[in-house]
Amino acid sequence: MPPAIAPSAAFAQSLPSLGDTEREELSPLMERKLGEQIMRDIRRNRDYLNDEPLQEYLNGLGNSLLAVRPEARGETQYDFFFFAVRDPMLNAFALPGGFIGVHSALVLAAQNESELASVMAHEIGHVAQRHIARMLGKQKQDMLIPLAAMVLGALTATASPDAGIAMMMGGQGLAIQRQLNFSRDAEREADRVGLDIMREAGFETSGMINFFGRLQQASRNYTDSAPPYLRSHPMTTERIADIEARTRDQRYRQHADSLDFPLIQARVKVLQDPSQQGMLDARAAFERQLQQKTRTAMIAGKYGLAYVALRQGDAKKAQSMLNDAQATLKAGSPTARNVVLSSLAIDIKLAAHQPKEAVEEAERARNQFPLSRGIAHQYADALFAAARYDDAVIFLRDQTQLYRHEPQLYDRLAKTYAALNKQAQQHLALAESYALNGSLPAAIDQLSIARRAPDASFYDLSIIDAREREMKAQRLEEIRQEKEG
Structure with a gap:
């Protein structure tokens, strides 16, 4: 060590x-x-x-x-x-x-x-x-x-x-x-x-x-x-x-809050109480926030109202409020971009059943925020919604090579393979997701299902055999440690 x-x-x-x-x-x-x-x-x-x-x-x-x-x-x-x-x-x-x-x-x-x-x-x-x-x-x-x-x-x-x-x-x-x-x-x-x-x-x-x-x-x-x-x-x-x-003796240093902070607080206000009354209370709070008239409060209040509308199923109102929030942001800085606002824009397009526009929104966001994992996941969702399954598979397979420890990627990959009726690869992806979530017995079961799939190729079977040996060895080690504990 x-x-x-x-x-x-x-x-x-x-x-x-x-x-x-x-x-x-x-x-x-x-x-x-x-x-x-x-x-x-x-x-x-x-x-x-x-x-x-x-x-x-x-x-x-x-x-x-x-x-x-x-x-x-x-x-x-x-x-x-x-x-x-x-x-x-x-x-x-x-x-x-x-x-x-x-x-x-x-x-x-x-x-x-x-x-x-x-x-x-x-x-x-x-x-x-x-x-x-x-x-x-x-x-x-x-x-x-x-x-x-x-x-x-x-x-x-x-x-x-x-x-x-x-x-x-x-x-x-x-x-x-x-x-x-x-x-x-x-x-x-x-x-x-x-x-x-x-x-x-x-x-x-x-x-x-x-x-x-x-x-x-x-x-x-x-x-x-x-x-x-x-x-x-x-x-x-x-x-x-x-x-x-x-x-006491340290020189005072002022820290300027990021715009993400009030936006995330607005989001948490909605997430904290998802009941109908909770939505009403959140909406009232955001309307009061708009009365503060400061630029940050206006952006966060409008974002909050957009998110409430989206959660209530009103994509049109959500888009209108988000447009207002983005206009307020650009009024102070024409080139300003924000990942939280962009994420909501993609969700609204998906909720409005506008997959083509959702893909375009997600592509812009990926270019602006290439390190955002949430935006990458939304891009895959947009490709799936647009029935661009082959493109989604290519993107997700590339992502799993770069970010091997994200079960969300394997879940999306399994869903996309299911849409393409690729059963062996669907269950192989599910096995990886279960393994990453710590459920090795379920992962091993998925590998067994993948082996029996009618479309399992020789290449698929070789991967399944190799992963099964690895997962069974990990499972035996888990059992050994549990007994020693």
Whole structure:
């Protein structure tokens, strides 16, 4: 195993020691595996916000923080993943292995991008200093499974309180929940790491002070319990004072919020409550936002109204409001482009059953935002809607070579092969998708179906045999580890 990447001497000296890491930490590989197991279940939860513009924004923001502190990825170079869950409570959490979740309410509560970045940087600090690994390192492997039940129970409780309590009461859930409440030393350490990351990434460090201060103030309005974020990240006056002391002598640096920030907040406002009343409340909020008359508020308000109209099935109104938002954007900067607006434009064309126009919109967006994974996926959707199946296959196969770890690509590829009645390749693509999602038994079943397909060629069969050997070996290794655990 390669040695860990050490932080700078000055950085290391400012942090307290939390124990003998060699003897007490969960191994990085086991930590990542545990995080992946939990994420598989979270992704199946209905409150997991599987929304590509939102995920792309959060991961873009998170990776901009990680870019200035690459050693935070650890010796195994964790590929961090930032995601959101639908929840009305202010909270955020770090899972083992570099998975960081943010509640929708917290995204909406942030008054600027630096405040949101402060929470994400703090959670990165917990992962970078391996706080979860240290807390779990002393536990037997059979004690790790209830951790997943506890996290899922917290999500389930928002939709069904009784079910959520039952899940959290199971096994050792309550004991582990107590262990996950970080110590004061761990919290101060994450604060300091987060502050350093924020400063180096160009965000306002005052964002952490302001946001945590408001959370502490909000806790005084609760009689029986504090907000969830304060329960899992105990806030003290000493902590805030420590943050203020560390920033007092720093030169103030103003951070200009990206336009994506208010647009994503508008999107989250709609996603947070998809009910009919929720749509009405969101629309009223966006109409009030238009009264602010500032350019950014006007663009975000019109975007929000367009998204509400799209969700309500009114593609014509959605297009009209989006046109207004884009006109307001161009009035201030004629050459301005925005990926969130472009993504909605493609969705509106698809919803209006205008596949040709959707392809044209997606092609323009791909040229303008070549690194956007969401736009790439929408381009494939537009090709499919236009019945350009062969073009879709060529594009998706090329994408799977470049981005081998995106199950969404294989799902779209399988759907396109099905439209072309290419059964062997359809099930081969599904096998890859299941494998990437951690369902090896289902993936192996799909390979068996592909082998029996009437159109399976000799070349297809050779690929199926090779992948089956690999997946069965991986599955045997999983079984061995489960027995040893």
